[in-house]
Amino acid sequence: SSRLTGRTALVTGASRGMGRATALRLAQEGALVAVHYSTSEEAAEEVVELIEKDGGRAFAVRAELGVAGDVHELFLGLENGLRERTGTTDLDILVNNAGVMGGVKPEDTTPEQFDRLFAVNAKAPFFLIQRALKNMRDGGRIINITSGLTRFANPDEIAYAMTKGAVDQLALHFAKLLGPRNITVNSVAPGITRNGNPVFGIPEAVEQMAQLSAFNRVGEPEDVADVVAFLATDEARWITGSFVDATGGTLLG
Template structure:
């Protein structure tokens, strides 16, 4: 059984991805920041359908906590799957903030940087010794890196940085046959940034060729397919999953 580590797996795209990966036969280690109840619900959904999953707390912005998290992953791998490595890492954890550029504070900038770029960089580095050769890293980026959207300048900038990092991971880890790709969702119905009200959703739907905003499962299916053998020759790419947003 292949095993996937998914950060931010207690809600939204992360939760949908965890459930979809488990449905395709993968063991799941998901992380949550503070909502253990939501994480537990995802685990129960997976195990209730016959899959295997476990949740562990992790603040992706707290790099000093990563060595202890790696030890926790090692323990889970031994106890649940009797193995010492895992195949897949999905760097999905994140949060949104809508502020005009002129009003962004240094603390807000640093917070977004820690979760969306610094955290994935060093978490991947920390977990790399546990990744099996031939594995796959998927970084969740954003269509806002392509389409300039007022109010999300720091968020989009760090997602753009993560997109670039993805190509470098593919380049430097190719000797171990570890692939790295990024997924760029468009407007998705999640709690990110406070969620969507009816007016904002209608605006986003009008700017999307398929005429609606996306659901977390729309992205989850693509991630799970990319991790599968059928995606084995896709590497160093950024795939926008947005229904034709702002084209």
């Protein structure tokens, strides 16, 4: 289908994992997609090539998030890419997906690790929204990737879960602010989802993780990307400020 023809999208952390799957999915629907990455240049260029081979439109944008000047750098690349291809810098869809995982026991978490987690996972999305609103057309879409860990206890991920708890707040308050512009703001919460982590190469570990889902499998990046893509369409116009559980039933207990 082509429900997003004429729209432009920025997906942060789109070189790998769910961000990659989301970029591919939005492009399939017709959006021009900015594929953001930090270090994985080759992987990001590959995503762009894949999209183009499929008849879609995309370009890569580099910026490390969580450091001074991050948003400025990202938007320089974004606006150049948009201007070249559309003649404007208008943005319709922002997917705040880039994030760093925790995996540190509370007794071992250092203030530096804590600050880094918050800088990348929570502070960057806030300031990306703030900046993106200068470019965003009425009817735009903001989708923030949070985590089932905001509703499911895991003592090895407290600091990480705290960052995602903060991310959840973005939907509530920005949705109220932006309703008059018909911009929707929602959170999507994945459960355990396959990515490049070596743990997904260990069959026994995957089997254990699978049991957390009602469907007895781990999530695939596409499982989450489809949900994000739906929220980006006109069909999702009446959903805003929501926490969308995309954990494959993990929160059912």
